Amino acid sequence: MSDHRILLSEREIPKTWYNVVPDLPAPMKPYLHPGTLQPAQPSDMAAIFPMNLIEQEMSAAASIAIPEAVLDILRLWRPTPLVRAVRFERALGTPAKIFYKNESVSPAGSHKPNTAVAQAYYNKEAGINRLTTETGAGQWGSALALACNLFGMECMVYMVRCSFDQKPHRRTMMQAWGAKCVASPSELTNSGRKMLSEDPDSPGSLGIAISEAVEEAAGRKDTNYSLGSVLNHVLLHQTVIGQEALAQLKIAGAYPDVVIGCCGGGSNFAGLAFPFVPEKAAGKKVRLMAVEPTACPTMTKGVYAYDFGDKSGMTPLIKMDTLGHDFIPPGIHAGGLRYHGMSPLVSLLHRAGVVEAASYPQLKCFEAALKFAGAEGLIVAPETSHAIACVVDEAMKAKEETKDKTILFNLSGHGHFDMGAYEKYFEGGLEDYHYPEEKVREALAHLPRAS
Amino acid sequence: MSDHRILLSEREIPKTWYNVVPDLPAPMKPYLHPGTLQPAQPSDMAAIFPMNLIEQEMSAAASIAIPEAVLDILRLWRPTPLVRAVRFERALGTPAKIFYKNESVSPAGSHKPNTAVAQAYYNKEAGINRLTTETGAGQWGSALALACNLFGMECMVYMVRCSFDQKPHRRTMMQAWGAKCVASPSELTNSGRKMLSEDPDSPGSLGIAISEAVEEAAGRKDTNYSLGSVLNHVLLHQTVIGQEALAQLKIAGAYPDVVIGCCGGGSNFAGLAFPFVPEKAAGKKVRLMAVEPTACPTMTKGVYAYDFGDKSGMTPLIKMDTLGHDFIPPGIHAGGLRYHGMSPLVSLLHRAGVVEAASYPQLKCFEAALKFAGAEGLIVAPETSHAIACVVDEAMKAKEETKDKTILFNLSGHGHFDMGAYEKYFEGGLEDYHYPEEKVREALAHLPRAS
Numbered sequence: 034m035s036d037h038r039i040l041l042s043e044r045e046i047p048k049t050w051y052n053v054v055p056d057l058p059a060p061m062k063p064y065l066h067p068g069t070l071q072p073a074q075p076s077d078m079a080a081i082f083p084m085n086l087i088e089q090e091m092s093a094a095a096s097i098a099i100p101e102a103v104l105d106i107l108r109l110w111r112p113t114p115l116v117r118a119v120r121f122e123r124a125l126g127t128p129a130k131i132f133y134k135n136e137s138v139s140p141a142g143s144h145k146p147n148t149a150v151a152q153a154y155y156n157k158e159a160g161i162n163r164l165t166t167e168t169g170a171g172q173w174g175s176a177l178a179l180a181c182n183l184f185g186m187e188c189m190v191y192m193v194r195c196s197f198d199q200k201p202h203r204r205t206m207m208q209a210w211g212a213k214c215v216a217s218p219s220e221l222t223n224s225g226r227k228m229l230s231e232d233p234d235s236p237g238s239l240g241i242a243i244s245e246a247v248e249e250a251a252g253r254k255d256t257n258y259s260l261g262s263v264l265n266h267v268l269l270h271q272t273v274i275g276q277e278a279l280a281q282l283k284i285a286g287a288y289p290d291v292v293i294g295c296c297g298g299g300s301n302f303a304g305l306a307f308p309f310v311p312e313k314a315a316g317k318k319v320r321l322m323a324v325e326p327t328a329c330p331t332m333t334k335g336v337y338a339y340d341f342g343d344k345s346g347m348t349p350l351i352k353m354d355t356l357g358h359d360f361i362p363p364g365i366h367a368g369g370l371r372y373h374g375m376s377p378l379v380s381l382l383h384r385a386g387v388v389e390a391a392s393y394p395q396l397k398c399f400e401a402a403l404k405f406a407g408a409e410g411l412i413v414a415p416e417t418s419h420a421i422a423c424v425v426d427e428a429m430k431a432k433e434e435t436k437d438k439t440i441l442f443n444l445s446g447h448g449h450f451d452m453g454a455y456e457k458y459f460e461g462g463l464e465d466y467h468y469p470e471e472k473v474r475e476a477l478a479h480l481p482r483a484s
Numbered sequence: 485m486s487d488h489r490i491l492l493s494e495r496e497i498p499k500t501w502y503n504v505v506p507d508l509p510a511p512m513k514p515y516l517h518p519g520t521l522q523p524a525q526p527s528d529m530a531a532i533f534p535m536n537l538i539e540q541e542m543s544a545a546a547s548i549a550i551p552e553a554v555l556d557i558l559r560l561w562r563p564t565p566l567v568r569a570v571r572f573e574r575a576l577g578t579p580a581k582i583f584y585k586n587e588s589v590s591p592a593g594s595h596k597p598n599t600a601v602a603q604a605y606y607n608k609e610a611g612i613n614r615l616t617t618e619t620g621a622g623q624w625g626s627a628l629a630l631a632c633n634l635f636g637m638e639c640m641v642y643m644v645r646c647s648f649d650q651k652p653h654r655r656t657m658m659q660a661w662g663a664k665c666v667a668s669p670s671e672l673t674n675s676g677r678k679m680l681s682e683d684p685d686s687p688g689s690l691g692i693a694i695s696e697a698v699e700e701a702a703g704r705k706d707t708n709y710s711l712g713s714v715l716n717h718v719l720l721h722q723t724v725i726g727q728e729a730l731a732q733l734k735i736a737g738a739y740p741d742v743v744i745g746c747c748g749g750g751s752n753f754a755g756l757a758f759p760f761v762p763e764k765a766a767g768k769k770v771r772l773m774a775v776e777p778t779a780c781p782t783m784t785k786g787v788y789a790y791d792f793g794d795k796s797g798m799t800p801l802i803k804m805d806t807l808g809h810d811f812i813p814p815g816i817h818a819g820g821l822r823y824h825g826m827s828p829l830v831s832l833l834h835r836a837g838v839v840e841a842a843s844y845p846q847l848k849c850f851e852a853a854l855k856f857a858g859a860e861g862l863i864v865a866p867e868t869s870h871a872i873a874c875v876v877d878e879a880m881k882a883k884e885e886t887k888d889k890t891i892l893f894n895l896s897g898h899g900h901f902d903m904g905a906y907e908k909y910f911e912g913g914l915e916d917y918h919y920p921e922e923k924v925r926e927a928l929a930h931l932p933r934a935s
């Protein structure tokens with residue numbers, strides 16, 4: 034039997050990113066200019082993104098070379114381990130084999146630095162020395178702070194208010210890497226001030242924080258904007274995860290029946306799952322499961338339509354699974370999964386039946402995470418706990434059916450900055466939140482007319 | 485050139501612990517019974533330790549086999565990476581090569597689980613199902629909580645009050661692994677109640693917390709006590725670190741001129757450095773540097789004498805470097821380094837000139853830690869920052885002298901639960917604390933008569 038932890042040497046970090054676009058079952062719908070409703074041109078995005086990233090965003094190349102300067106930083110923690118969770122299997126009493134890709138080993142504690150480093154690099158190449166961004170749970174903001182610091186750039190982070198209050202230590206972490214972090218909505222932007230005038234106690238949302246960060250970047254020549262999920266180039270940068278996993282599974286002599294990732298904007302799920310899309314197209318029987326919270330059921334309750342990526346309607350219109358850009362999800366602790374939309378690539382694959390979606394309530398997720406911590410030691414982020422809840426269900430199904438099954442999931446981040454959420458769970462202070470149907474209808478009534 | 489991260493496979497975890505006792509330059513002084521002042525017998529310790537661990541504590545064997553059940557858990561995160569800190573070298577502009585052993589990758593975030601797992605195992609073997617312990621910064625308490633959980637045992641942690649208040653999330657982490665954690669001094673023990681009656685606002689100390697944990701263990705048949713540092717068997721279990729490092733340095737084609745570890749009770753330092761003791765004795769020119777805070781300068785300002793391991797005088801008398809068991813250090817953020825004594829093995833080697841000691845004030849340590857975070861990404865624990873401050877000095881010396889030099893240090897833990905300390909540092913709210921001479925004299929006036 035092979036090792037439980039399958040490690041690759043740094044020379045085995047993938048040298049290219051895998052682009053799913055040429056392998057899509059249908060062509061991607063173009064982004065639309067929010068004013069003209071015509072397909073957005075590269076120049077439409079040039080106010081906030083560098084041209085090299087815009088080219089990646091629109092690329093149909095099968096793969097894109099990873100620059101040496103990016104690889105040089107990725108090797109601080111990559112390749113990440115692929116681990117066979119033998120103790121978790123035993124605890125569940127399942128015949129299933131469970132593997133996880135441990136992305137929590139990065140300095141920022143999640144998969145997010147995979148794209149943060151690439152985005153900082155391309156902006157620096159384009160002569161930009163300052164980036165703005167939003168963050169929900171703080172994983173993305175930390176990752177961009179880390180990446181900017183490594184390239185000697187400035188970083189400004191708008192953090193969703195409810196997460197900012199839940200996790201003050203994330204802010205300090207960003208500060209340790211030289212970044213500035215403020216609660217959103219803030220008084221620093223028009224978007225923020227408008228929200229605060231409507232609701233001074235707004236818990237914030239990713240949509241609002243994006244509006245603030247985009248507004249600041251659009252208004253300053255020295256500053257660009259950086260997004261931690263959703264967009265094509267972000268998902269592209271995450272495909273190192275799945276490529277490594279494929280190489281590691283080969284060493285383990287295993288192949289997954291199901292690949293599972295939690296899904297907020299789609300980047301950790303896609304990073305692991307997209308490299309399996311051509312395998313599936315070539316006849317491999319592998320299921321790709323995207324897991325979201327019942328409190329923000331973008332794929333399972335939303336519609337597939339053109340919508341804004343942000344609250345204020347400053348972004349291009351994106352054809353995606355959405356709950357409507359007016360939707361503000363309840364303040365659940367999986368802050369990274371509180372987004373009204375979904376990556377257009379994941380949405381397309383979902384609607385084409387290549388990707389399955391499931392939603393889980395948070396109590397079941399915490400329960401699964403604690404079972405995992407008791408068996409494997411690792412305490413995961415609330416986002417990741419959604420993937421684990423689904424793993425448990427798949428493993429128990431295998432048990433009932435006394436079937437061999439191999440499960441692969443993405444351990445997207447650790448929970449070291451989420452102990453407040455666990456504390457609330459222990460105190461019985463957490464409730465499940467199922468998104469009510471009438472709120473879906475209400476939010477969807479405000480979709481832009483292009484939808 | 486070899487990889488920057490030198491990884492070993494799980495089959496390369498050392499199969500034995502290295503025992504430094506036969507390699508000591510002088511015989512170790514026996515522990516003394518606190519009542520009779522005669523050498524303590526194994527039976528004297530049987531109220532709180534299982535006989536198998538007492539045998540290890542007193543063993544003069546050159547090495548001791550690691551049980552398969554312990555290896556089976558260690559391989560959840562071991563072997564840990566040895567990393568060449570190329571970016572840190574560049575940031576310092578030093579010709580020195582800097583390597584670090586990354587012990588922060590364990591589920592509890594430090595080197596502590598190396599011995600926690602072994603101690604839980606041996607207690608379980610002896611039919612014990614419940615352990616008590618103390619914790620300073622929380623690293624040790626978390627580690628024992630994790631280990632007990634993996635063996636299905638109960639765990640009770642007395643956490644030094646000032647750390648308990650600084651880091652409530654450590655308590656939640658222990659709870660996630662099924663342990664109970666209370667602030668010390670507590671109302672649960674005679675020792676705790678006595679302290680509280682003298683000083684209701686006591687910030688606590690490791691000495692007090694040890695008294696509480698020992699008292700509870702001594703009074704309950706089903707319960708033993710477990711210590712996270714200081715004792716021989718604890719340091720023994722940590723020697724997997726240095727053994728792995730030696731194998732990894734060989735792969736890197738390097739050998740250290742100096743080995744550096746922070747030193748509170750001595751276990752992470754000894755874990756890395758002890759396997760170099762026979763190398764040094766055989767003629768290798770390697771310096772072993774133990775780094776402590778100026779706020780608790782046990783080796784650099786204390787005396788080498790018999791003293792109690794705890795505040796209340798319940799432990800055997802130990803010949804060690806000590807500031808006196810009455811000493812309560814100021815509430816610096818490196819809670820794991822706030823111990824009045826020092827491992828008797830480290831103390832003996834220090835007094836014999838095999839180990840060098842240095843002390844650093846906390847501001848310089850935070851500064852060094854932030855420089856390291858900016859270069860290598862990782863944010864370390866305040867304890868570990870003491871090692872890094874010393875690394876910086878050694879690297880800068882090499883620069884001044886334009887000398888080749890290889891530095892190895894132990895990255896004993898991450899700082900994810902210490903962001904409050906970093907926040908205070910950023911706010912300018914931290915001060916250096918140099919232990920005043922008159923307080924040394926005062927504390928040393930209360931040494932027990934055997935000293």
